[in-house]
Amino acid sequence: MYLNFDPCFKKSALIILIIFFSSSPAFGADVRATVDNTNISLNESVSLKVIVNDGGCDVDTSLIKDFKVTPRGESTNIQIINSKYSKEVSHNFLLFPIRKGHLSIPALPVNQDGKVFYTQAITVNVSDSPSEKSGMADIFITADVSKTDPFVSEQIVYTFQLFQAVKIANARLKEPEFKGFFSIKIGDEKTYRKIINGRNYSVTELQYVLIPDKAGKIRIEPSVLTGDIARAASRSRTNRGFPFDSFFNTRQLEPKQYITKSINLNIRSLPAVPETVKRFSGLVGKFSINSEISNEQVEVGDSTTFSVTIEGEGNLIDLSRLDLTVPDHWKIYEDKPVEELNTGPRGYYGRKTFKYAMVPIKSDDYVIGPVSLVYFDIDQEKYLPISTEQFAVSVKPSGDPNKAIFADDVQTENKKSLLPKKITVKVIGHDILPIKDDLTAMKNQSHMPLFNYLVCVGAPPLLFCFFTFFLLGYQKQINEEKISRKKALKILKDMSVDRLPENELLTSLYQSLCFAIRSKAGGKGLSITSSEVERILKPAGCPEIIIESTAALLEEIESIKYSGKRLDQADRSDLASKSEKVIKELCK
Amino acid sequence: MQIKAIKATVCCIIGILILFNILYASETMSYMNGIKAYQEGNYDEAVSQFTKNVQSGINNGKLFYNLGNAYLKQENLGRAVLWYERAHRLMPRDPDLRFNLEYARGLVKDQVEEKTSPLIKSLFFWNYILSFSEIILLSIGFSISFWLMTFFRCIYSKKLKSFFLNIIYYSLLNISAVLILTGFYNYYDFIHVKQAVILPEKISIRSGLSDDSTELFTLHAGSKVKIQSEKNNYVKIYFSNGKLGWIKRSAIEIINT
Numbered sequence: 127m128y129l130n131f132d133p134c135f136k137k138s139a140l141i142i143l144i145i146f147f148s149s150s151p152a153f154g155a156d157v158r159a160t161v162d163n164t165n166i167s168l169n170e171s172v173s174l175k176v177i178v179n180d181g182g183c184d185v186d187t188s189l190i191k192d193f194k195v196t197p198r199g200e201s202t203n204i205q206i207i208n209s210k211y212s213k214e215v216s217h218n219f220l221l222f223p224i225r226k227g228h229l230s231i232p233a234l235p236v237n238q239d240g241k242v243f244y245t246q247a248i249t250v251n252v253s254d255s256p257s258e259k260s261g262m263a264d265i266f267i268t269a270d271v272s273k274t275d276p277f278v279s280e281q282i283v284y285t286f287q288l289f290q291a292v293k294i295a296n297a298r299l300k301e302p303e304f305k306g307f308f309s310i311k312i313g314d315e316k317t318y319r320k321i322i323n324g325r326n327y328s329v330t331e332l333q334y335v336l337i338p339d340k341a342g343k344i345r346i347e348p349s350v351l352t353g354d355i356a357r358a359a360s361r362s363r364t365n366r367g368f369p370f371d372s373f374f375n376t377r378q379l380e381p382k383q384y385i386t387k388s389i390n391l392n393i394r395s396l397p398a399v400p401e402t403v404k405r406f407s408g409l410v411g412k413f414s415i416n417s418e419i420s421n422e423q424v425e426v427g428d429s430t431t432f433s434v435t436i437e438g439e440g441n442l443i444d445l446s447r448l449d450l451t452v453p454d455h456w457k458i459y460e461d462k463p464v465e466e467l468n469t470g471p472r473g474y475y476g477r478k479t480f481k482y483a484m485v486p487i488k489s490d491d492y493v494i495g496p497v498s499l500v501y502f503d504i505d506q507e508k509y510l511p512i513s514t515e516q517f518a519v520s521v522k523p524s525g526d527p528n529k530a531i532f533a534d535d536v537q538t539e540n541k542k543s544l545l546p547k548k549i550t551v552k553v554i555g556h557d558i559l560p561i562k563d564d565l566t567a568m569k570n571q572s573h574m575p576l577f578n579y580l581v582c583v584g585a586p587p588l589l590f591c592f593f594t595f596f597l598l599g600y601q602k603q604i605n606e607e608k609i610s611r612k613k614a615l616k617i618l619k620d621m622s623v624d625r626l627p628e629n630e631l632l633t634s635l636y637q638s639l640c641f642a643i644r645s646k647a648g649g650k651g652l653s654i655t656s657s658e659v660e661r662i663l664k665p666a667g668c669p670e671i672i673i674e675s676t677a678a679l680l681e682e683i684e685s686i687k688y689s690g691k692r693l694d695q696a697d698r699s700d701l702a703s704k705s706e707k708v709i710k711e712l713c714k
Numbered sequence: 715m716q717i718k719a720i721k722a723t724v725c726c727i728i729g730i731l732i733l734f735n736i737l738y739a740s741e742t743m744s745y746m747n748g749i750k751a752y753q754e755g756n757y758d759e760a761v762s763q764f765t766k767n768v769q770s771g772i773n774n775g776k777l778f779y780n781l782g783n784a785y786l787k788q789e790n791l792g793r794a795v796l797w798y799e800r801a802h803r804l805m806p807r808d809p810d811l812r813f814n815l816e817y818a819r820g821l822v823k824d825q826v827e828e829k830t831s832p833l834i835k836s837l838f839f840w841n842y843i844l845s846f847s848e849i850i851l852l853s854i855g856f857s858i859s860f861w862l863m864t865f866f867r868c869i870y871s872k873k874l875k876s877f878f879l880n881i882i883y884y885s886l887l888n889i890s891a892v893l894i895l896t897g898f899y900n901y902y903d904f905i906h907v908k909q910a911v912i913l914p915e916k917i918s919i920r921s922g923l924s925d926d927s928t929e930l931f932t933l934h935a936g937s938k939v940k941i942q943s944e945k946n947n948y949v950k951i952y953f954s955n956g957k958l959g960w961i962k963r964s965a966i967e968i969i970n971t
Contacts, residue, residue: 185858192923196924196926197924214857232928298929303915303916305915319768352926376830406916498797516841556817558783558787558813558814558818559810559814560750560783560810561779561780561783561784562779562780563749564776565742565745566771566774566776567745567767567776567777567780568741568742568745568767568772568774568777569772569774570771570772570773570774571774571775571804571845571847571851572773572847572848573847574847574850574861576901576905579850579854579897579901582854582857583853583854583857583894583897586857586858586860586861586862587861590861590864590865593865594865594868597868597869640716642947713915
């Protein structure tokens with residue numbers, strides 16, 4: 127059976143179907159990677175685009191090992207051409223080469239909705255940067271040190287220079303860490319111009335003083351400069367010769383990275399201190415020493431100032447005290463040293479002055495000085511002693527009684543000083559205490575999980591509540607039993623066997639007996655039948671004979687009560703005495 | 715049939731005991747090798763051996779202290795401070811540890827800008843001299859003592875209400891309440907407040923989650939920071955008031971693991 131459609135309807139349906147399928151989005155991801163340049167030099171960068179059709183995704187760039195990767199955001203391109211919808215998302219990255227050679231950008235995994243697609247691998251040829259001296263490079267950087275084999279504590283100068291023939295924007299410098307050195311920057315950066323191979327460069331220079339801490343081979347890591355260089359936009363490059371180029375010329379910033387070479391240093395230990403040297407001051411460099419005294423003619427109690435100045439280039443900052451020999455009968459007051467240190471192209475230089483206020487306490491002729499110290503001379507590479515001149519000081523008796531008293535006080539103080547002086551204990555070495563070698567270190571000390579802690583802390587109050595509740599219940603039962611006993615005996619006591627009507631007598635006996643049963647076994651309710659007696663009394667540990675007699679008595683009372691039997695006086699007395707005996711037995 | 719089952723059970727128990735013994739022996743051997751390597755100056759080997767012990771699940775202050783020593787001798791200040799800090803949580807009163815930790819902290823280049831106030835330390839002194847585990851055990855002990863005494867007071871109401879016993883009773887109540895609250899605070903702190911140590915010699919803290927984000931400040935190995943959040947292999951850290959930013963996850967190690 128065939129359906130016959132109108133030819134016009136068939137055409138219309140066909141057109142609708144074509145439009146419908148052609149306008150539906152493309153299924154499945156098309157992933158590709160592109161770079162802007164495959165031949166670059168070491169200080170240039172490559173712009174990598176990972177383009178994915180149809181929607182967002184994650185690009186894993188961790189596989190790129192030969193380049194430093196910097197993400198530069200995403201861009202989206204949506205097109206509808208002839209009712210065909212397409213969407214492209216570009217993931218942009220900037221790659222800085224780490225070394226020269228044929229470097230590879232491997233196939234990068236792109237994760238889209240749980241499915242992984244791969245880009246194609248790309249090889250980039252990285253060549254050396256243009257020679258610095260050729261004048262070809264627009265921008266280059268250099269780093270150098272003033273000496274590559276200094277001694278420990280000898281200062282050297284690290285110089286970083288940025289040469290730029292074109293301007294660099296957003297420049298960021300990452301200096302080395304100077305591991306193994308005490309480092310300090312010398313002043314502000316200097317800027318000057320220099321012509322290399324006929325090309326005019328603007329030079330920016332930074333300097334650091336480095337003082338090595340320990341001997342051995344040390345590597346100063348490269349300095350890294352990153353920044354953007356303005357380049358003519360690609361559109362203007364393609365339209366060379368267009369008359370309005372200079373007017374419409376647009377420029378775009380191209381990211382760049384420059385790296386200096388690393389510097390290897392061999393730090394030498396200082397030679398062994400000769401035995402003739404009493405104490406090495408720790409100074410390394412080139413130094414001189416001189417001294418002066420404010421007054422060579424003084425009276426007892428007068429003060430004179432003795433100054434010692436050490437001047438030169440080197441680690442003066444490390445010198446904290448001098449060995450000054452004070453004559454007897456002088457009191458000395460040490461002042462804080464005055465530093466006038468500067469940093470220059472050769473490192474630290476300047477002077478350090480130690481001042482002492484000296485007061486004589488006895489008249490005589492004295493010699494002050496000389497003050498000596500030993501430093502390590504870096505030019506001669508040996509330990510050199512330097513010393514100040516001597517001063518002859520004449521001390522005369524004082525006419526001022528106050529100064530004489532002062533002198534006496536100082537003498538008394540000096541006598542006291544014959545006793546052993548208290549010395550502040552100073553730490554002269556630094557190290558850690560040794561490891562612990564006992565096997566208790568193998569014991570686990572993990573703390574309790576939170577849930578266990580909650581149980582441990584919550585259990586005592588819960589147990590307390592439980593036991594308290596139980597005890598209260600028990601106490602209540604005991605109280606009920608006591609009350610029942612009292613009631614049973616009270617009814618028995620108040621009951622007048624001879625005068626009470628028969629019905630009331632039987633009711634009283636019945637009630638008393640019920641209370642007696644309740645006093646033994648607890649519980650509530652005063653309507654107990656003879657058949658229930660055993661069930662109630664047996665669990666309470668009541669002897670069998672009492673249970674039987676109680677049941678029999680209860681049955682007898684019930685049968686008399688409900689049968690309407692008349693009791694004579696003898697029966698009443700007999701029933702009452704039987705009841706009293708059983709009740710008292712139960713209430714024991 | 716029954717005898718066979720008993721035999722199999724006994725064999726299983728003996729097997730498990732032997733296996734446990736072998737494992738313990740290998741851990742002990744590794745520990746002893748670590749000590750020997752340290753004493754011979756082979757700090758790399760010492761670190762490797764002590765790390766094996768830690769990886770086998772041993773959580774001990776002395777072991778962490780030894781590991782801190784080995785790292786410090788290796789001149790790895792970041793990891794040395796990390797392991798000393800971990801040891802300090804387990805044995806806060808150990809004098810050797812306190813000495814070495816202070817020494818290591820002295821080598822850290824960054825100055826600590828936010829210190830716990832001495833007043834807080836005096837007010838909550840027990841939390842600074844007792845370890846986490848000790849506070850937990852003491853709080854449980856005091857809590858049990860308090861509830862036992864409460865129970866006996868209910869039973870022997872008149873005998874256990876003298877002045878002296880009242881003082882003991884209310885002291886137990888206060889101490890157990892304080893210790894339990896401290897215990898819960900410590901659990902909260904352990905679970906929610908993540909402290910970490912900077913591992914590299916020098917690292918830049920940046921404003922965003924990439925290497926080219928603006929550098930805000932730099933920190934050095936051994937500095938302690940608080941972790942505020944984590945995203946795409948980066949963590950947001952807090953050093954002091956006004957000093958927070960993003961850093962790579964691999965550049966830090968969390969203390970309270």
